[in-house]
Amino acid sequence: MTTIQPTAPRSTEAIRELGGTGLAREIRARAAANAAELAESGITPGLAVVVATDDESSAWYVRSIARAAGKAGIDCRTVDLGAGAEPERIRAALEKLSADKSVHGIVLQTPLPVEAHFEDLASAIDPRKDVDGANPVSLGNLAAGLPAHPPATAAAVLELLDHHEIELAGRNCVVLGRSNVVGKPVAQLLLQRDATVTVCHRHTPELTAFTPDADVLVVAVGKPGLITDEHVRDGSIVVDVGTTPTADGGLVGDVDPSVRVAGLTPVPGGVGPVTTALLLQHTVRSAIRSTRRARHAAEPQLRTGSER
Ligand SMILES: Nc1nc(=O)c2c([nH]1)NC[C@@H]1CN(c3ccc(C(=O)N[C@@H](CCC(=O)O)C(=O)O)cc3)C=[N+]21
Numbered sequence: 001m002t003t004i005q006p007t008a009p010r011s012t013e014a015i016r017e018l019g020g021t022g023l024a025r026e027i028r029a030r031a032a033a034n035a036a037e038l039a040e041s042g043i044t045p046g047l048a049v050v051v052a053t054d055d056e057s058s059a060w061y062v063r064s065i066a067r068a069a070g071k072a073g074i075d076c077r078t079v080d081l082g083a084g085a086e087p088e089r090i091r092a093a094l095e096k097l098s099a100d101k102s103v104h105g106i107v108l109q110t111p112l113p114v115e116a117h118f119e120d121l122a123s124a125i126d127p128r129k130d131v132d133g134a135n136p137v138s139l140g141n142l143a144a145g146l147p148a149h150p151p152a153t154a155a156a157v158l159e160l161l162d163h164h165e166i167e168l169a170g171r172n173c174v175v176l177g178r179s180n181v182v183g184k185p186v187a188q189l190l191l192q193r194d195a196t197v198t199v200c201h202r203h204t205p206e207l208t209a210f211t212p213d214a215d216v217l218v219v220a221v222g223k224p225g226l227i228t229d230e231h232v233r234d235g236s237i238v239v240d241v242g243t244t245p246t247a248d249g250g251l252v253g254d255v256d257p258s259v260r261v262a263g264l265t266p267v268p269g270g271v272g273p274v275t276t277a278l279l280l281q282h283t284v285r286s287a288i289r290s291t292r293r294a295r296h297a298a299e300p301q302l303r304t305g306s307e308r
Pocket residue numbers: 057058060061107108109110111132134152153181243249250251267268269270271272273274275276
């Protein structure tokens with residue numbers, strides 16, 4: 001007879017790994033196909049990434065965006081202003097790119113220099129080019145149910161849940177983190193899908209008062225090992241948005257990978273690759289919309305009035 005040893009490492013076999021690499025490949029392929037169609041009419045989707053940091057994980061992300069964009073037929077330029085860039089210079093760069101017809105998507109990387117304020121600067125990004133949902137106008141439109149690009153990371157959470165056929169309507173969803181780039185927009189997207197949404201953050205005294213009730217738990221805090229078995233149920237679906245670089249060059253999430261749950265998104269290989277792929281998709285969509293607008297402006301007589 002076998003004895004149960006509570007301290008023994010548990011098998012993770014029962015956990016369904018909700019991976020994102022296959023989905024990311026599909027999204028990239030679709031973006032590349034759409035970019036190829038645009039190329040037939042002489043348009044190359046353009047993405048600009050504005051950087052004002054020497055943070056290593058940000059640099060890795062920027063390189064991976066540039067690589068993936070190149071493969072998808074998107075013209076990606078990195079505007080590196082240096083870690084000491086003054087807010088005025090960052091704002092001027094964003095304004096210039098907003099006015100540049102060859103640019104369809106603009107991303108302002110975080111972190112920023114201490115004296116720079118992300119939301120303030122992001123308001124200089126033309127909302128139509130705001131492919132990472134950074135302009136407060138985009139978040140407002142999202143909350144109001146109007147068309148807007150959600151931040152790529154927030155959109156990636158929903159894409160992953162849909163891809164793995166996780167039901168959301170009427171379910172209890174708990175979001176940990178209330179940032180403008182992940183927690184708040186994820187909560188809005190879940191509300192749009194008819195979920196009951198609870199948002200917890202650093203002033204929530206006891207996470208365990210909320211998290212075990214979650215059918216779907218989205219963790220976007222940035223603290224490795226934050227979520228353990230006491231926070232979850234066997235039936236929970238957990239989306240791990242945290243990506244903290246480790247000393248040995250790896251990456252860890254906020255969720256202890258040995259938690260006993262029904263489904264968990266891995267780190268790496270979960271939300272991250274889908275985020276990058278969606279940034280490309282948003283850029284191609286923005287390029288398609290801008291060519292439509294240009295066509296309508298050239299042929300006003302074709303306007304029906306029902307088009308927006
Ligand atoms: N305005 C802004 N928007 C962002 O979305 C943003 C940002 N600033 N600043 C930096 C962070 C970081 N970030 C990541 C995205 C993908 C992976 C990713 O794909 N990681 C791979 C593996 C990476 C590895 O193995 O080192 C994975 O998770 O499988 C990681 C990190 C987006 N960020």
